[in-house]
Each structure stands twice: as structure tokens, then as C-alpha cells.
Amino acid sequence: MSALVIDSLTVVFGAFQALDSLSLAVDSGEVRAVIGPNGAGKTTLLDAITGITRPKSGRILLGDTQDLTTLSEARIARAGVRRKFQKPSVFPALTVRENLSLGCGPECPARERAARVAATLTETGLEARADALAGSLAHGEKQWLEIGMVLASEPRVILLDEPVAGLSDAETERTIELIGALRRPDRAILVIEHDMAFVEAVADRVTVLHEGRTLFEGGMAGARADARVIEVFLGR
Ligand SMILES: Nc1ncnc2c1ncn2[C@@H]1O[C@H](COP(=O)(O)OP(=O)(O)OP(=O)(O)O)[C@@H](O)[C@H]1O
Ligand SMILES: [Mg+2]
Numbered sequence: 479m480s481a482l483v484i485d486s487l488t489v490v491f492g493a494f495q496a497l498d499s500l501s502l503a504v505d506s507g508e509v510r511a512v513i514g515p516n517g518a519g520k521t522t523l524l525d526a527i528t529g530i531t532r533p534k535s536g537r538i539l540l541g542d543t544q545d546l547t548t549l550s551e552a553r554i555a556r557a558g559v560r561r562k563f564q565k566p567s568v569f570p571a572l573t574v575r576e577n578l579s580l581g582c583g584p585e586c587p588a589r590e591r592a593a594r595v596a597a598t599l600t601e602t603g604l605e606a607r608a609d610a611l612a613g614s615l616a617h618g619e620k621q622w623l624e625i626g627m628v629l630a631s632e633p634r635v636i637l638l639d640e641p642v643a644g645l646s647d648a649e650t651e652r653t654i655e656l657i658g659a660l661r662r663p664d665r666a667i668l669v670i671e672h673d674m675a676f677v678e679a680v681a682d683r684v685t686v687l688h689e690g691r692t693l694f695e696g697g698m699a700g701a702r703a704d705a706r707v708i709e710v711f712l713g714r
Contacts, residue, residue: 480542481506481666482527482559482635487536489522489690496522498690499536504635504666506541509657511681512670513701515711518687520670521564524637528561529554540635556585558634562627562641564670566620570613574604574623577612581627594630601659602626603652618649625656636660638669642676654679674698674712686711 480503489497496519504510512520525531527538529551538546546554568577578595586594599605602622607615612623621641628636641657642650650673657680660667671677677684678698686694686707694700694707701707 479506480504481508481540481664482668483537483539483542484523484527485537485539487523487526487538488534489519489526489531490534496690497526497533500687500690500692501536502685502692502695504668506666507661507663508682509661509667509669509680511677511684511698512668512687513672513674513677513684513711514687514693519690520687521639522690523687524561524639524668524670527554527635527637528559555583555631558631559637560628560631560633560635561637562621562624562639564639564643566617566624568612568615568620568623568627570611572612573609574612574615575599575608577623578626578630581630583631586631594632598626598630601629602656618645618652621645621649621653622656625653625660629660634665636665636667638667638671640671641669642671642673650676 482504484500484502487497487500514520522531526533529549540546540557575595578598579591582591582594599608604622607619615623642653654676683696684698684701685692686701688710694704702712
């Protein structure tokens, strides 16, 4: 079953077509990477899915049937689609615990909130930093906190934009483990990343975007062997 379906999605900025009738489906239980050169349309895709950017045409479906295309950002988040932005956007003046509590969302029952925060602290490995101000965290810890904020809402679809940008090799390894632990049969994860070793380690399949269109879809080994992917992206 598909968790997220992108159907012939077109996004324009003035005369520029950022997404050109793009279609892709992410299965429940799958970790999908979206890769491609700068400006390919990867972040625009996440902006359209989360309601920040309105497509000119096409549809975005949650779980094959629920149409998200015209819903507000808040309604899309409430439906269970959560995103980590390209730049970490934690609240620096709040503690790690307070950030995670906000991540649970306003609809989370009070009695469940503490349990979810505790579980998320464990999953992200941030227990020892629970009472530290988010602004005092190292860059890698901030990335994990933001993934934790996404996780605390128990989302059905997790969207991650460049989760290992600027991380050390050890922090990248830790992030690979973390994303592996987020996998669930009833959840889809879509991750954008430029680090190909990371992509190979976390993703079941990759979608290579180029100029707003799909250039390749399949395993990372297939992408590495594809002449067009090498020409526009991997060979650079
Ligand atoms: N709000 C906007 N207004 C005008 N053009 C935009 C806007 N947002 C994105 N674009 C353009 O759309 C194209 C796709 O941008 P996008 O940010 O989706 O690329 P990306 O694949 O995420 O690239 P990167 O790997 O550099 O993050 C780029 O040419 C960009 O300049
Ligand atoms: Mg981007």
C-alpha cells in the first residue's frame, strides 16, 4: 500500500517550472531517498507536500485516498505528515524536553505527552541533554532534536530535508541508526540528501530528480550504473 502518492504534480514560480508533472509513490514501511543536483526541485517537492507551496496542477494523496492538495499546512500536519527542514529550526531558548513537547502537537493528550517525550528522548539518544537549552546543542544534536520533534507527533509520513548536512562521519553514522529505528510498517520516510553513502545506507529506493522530473527510480546500485544519472548528477 502507498503511504504517499504524488500524482502529476506541477509547481511553477512565474515562468519557471520547478516541478514538471512529477509522479511518485512511497510505500508504507519504505524509506525513499530523493536525490539530484542543486535546483532539481527536491525542497520544492517537500514544500508542496506540506502545503507551503501550492501546485499549479496535480494531486498529493496520503494513503492512496486522502487528498492533501488543497489542505492548509496545519491540516496536513494534523493528518500525520511531518517535516524536518533543511536548516534546523528548533526553539533555541527552550530546553530539549520543551522542544519535544511542542513536537507532540497541540492535539496530543496531556497524559500521553510525557510518555512520548520520554520515548523520543530515548530514541534520539538525547536523554542526557533533556534539560539543556536547544540553542546550546551541537549541530548534530540539533538535527536529532528536530527529527525527535517530528517523531513525537507519531507521524505516518516523515519528510527529512538534508538530515546529515554538516555532520561529522560519526554523527552521520548515528543518524543512519536513528532513521533505521524510525522505520515502521505503517510509516513512510522520504529523505532528501546529497551524501550518497548515507543514501545507500538508509534508502530502500531512490528517486533521482532533474529539472523537476524523475530521471531514475530504483535501487542505489541501479542509479550508480545509469548513464543519464551519471551525466547530470553522480558523475559531477
Ligand atoms: N519561492 C521560489 N520562488 C522562485 N523560485 C524558486 C522558489 N523556490 C525554489 N525556486 C527555484 O526552484 C528550483 C528548485 O529549487 P529547490 O529548492 O526545490 O531545489 P533543491 O533540489 O532542493 O536544491 P538544493 O539541493 O540546492 O537544496 C530552483 O531553481 C530554485 O531557484
Ligand atoms: Mg533543497
